[in-house]
Amino acid sequence: MKKIAVVGSINSDYFVEADVLPKTGETILGNNFFRALGGKGANQAVAASRLGAEVSFFGSVGKDDNGYFAKDTFMQENIVTSFLLFENNAHTGAAFVEISNSENRIIVIPGANSFTNKKYVENYLEQILKHDIFIFQLEIPMETIDYLIPILYEHQKIIIVNPAPAQLIKQDIIDKITYLTPNEHEYQEVLDQPDSSMEDALTKYPNKLVITCGQDGVKFFDGNRIVHVPVHVVKAVDTTGAGDTFCGAFAVALADGKELSECIRFGNIAAALSVQKKGAQAGMPFKKDVDQIIKEERIDDTERDIPQN
Template sequence: MSNMTVVGSLSTDFVVTADKRPTVGETIFGELFTTTFGGKGANQAVAAARLGGQVSMIGTVGSDLFGKEIVLNLENNSIDTTFVERVTQKPSGSAHITVVDGDNSIIYIPGANDEITKEQINLAQSQLESSDVVIIQNETPLDIIEQVIQTCFEKGIKTIYNPAPAKKVDQALIDQVTYFTPNESEFTLLFPTLTLSEGMAKYPNKLIVTMGSKGVYFNDGEKEVHVDSYKVTPIDTTGAGDTFNGAFGVALTAGLDMIESIRFGNLAAALSIQKFGAQSGMPTLVEMKESGLYEKEWNIK
């Protein structure tokens, strides 16, 4: 079983579906409103746990009702919450999502996620050191991201850094991570002077660019590699990238090579977008194996 730690955000998603997005000053009727659990960190932790990973979460929530429900949801997904701290000075994080024709736009409010501290990471040192892989994203403060990645680099712990939402990242930080997984738009923001091919050549077997329905690209040190996506009709793309990252981590720690790990992640993401909601759409390992697209040679248990 994969021993994984996710450091990152936890929030509540407030989701509206509509047949169009309003223009400035316009009020329109929506079709549906719901609340779901989210935060890129929590999403990736849930994705990994449902696929058989033994997952521990490091993060921060408020002392409000939303925070209590966020922690309970993690525990209901068999995620260790020992290192999830409750704070009183800020409310729990939230994301406000509009879904139109299966595509989403998001306003994210960090709230308590910004209150994670270096001391909290230090207290979780033993958890980090026991991990086969550590996953981190950009919805926590940059100094925390740097601390986690540097610690893992010094201890020889594999890391998956999903730089979403995109923010300026120091070259030295990228050098220290094992896998760097932006999507296409994040790559453009992070590397404005590089073409996709130039970026992948600069970071072989590290830079993995997810491109939705166009699949995933990386450079294996000799050539560019394209791993195609699984073609499905999306209902809600929210959380697809998080599903990919969690599944990719599970596959890597199960011993699959880069290409097969990406394929496993692609299938998990494809299944997730056929249901509504970020976490509610994430497949279990049983659901993955029930898919006609599942490869028996993956042999993930």
């Protein structure tokens, strides 16, 4: 299996649960509070590692309790931590997550993630290039994306960009990305196409633009038609981290040599399993969990094909 490198963010996630989310200026009583390791980069690394990939993390934390907690957690998840930068002049990134009725809204404070910059990449470039598949998000400086992706493209690496939080990506960078995976609310801003329909956007980027649409599944254009890969339906407890689980699982399937539609299906199943527990990483499945669902679906398909008397 190909080696995966996640170049991205690490945060301490602070979760607050309530029956309803407060309106502007309103104070309400919540039901629960907890803290966990997060950051889109860290989440995607954990998801990929649990699904059997060899994963290295490239990123920055503060020289504080949260930073050391992140390293310890990565080691427990079998993620290579040799390239973590412990920054003296910043705290570990933080995210504040409000949860109500399985929905969430999030504010992120980058902190030490800002130090995963061009200088950081220059220091670790030799080690970075030893990997095959790369996952990026937009919780690190955009200069890192703009600098590193052209180098990876020249070395014919597989490049996945999960463009969240959504912001414009330069066209020459988009052209060098292998797979761009925004959700249905992000693609217009990322592509600088505010009036573009999803169909128009997809057809402009065949087998590159992969749009996740929540309960409506995932869509991409294969060069001939728009392909819709449906979700695996479960009862959701907390959707935090579902998109990150999809992205990590998608990378694992690519590393295993699967076709694009199968990679998306694998990601959909992993994401569905992840929402059945609270917290971004708590519900992330292991390979045996996803393989079991795939096996059950194959049995169901076989039974449907049996002629009935």
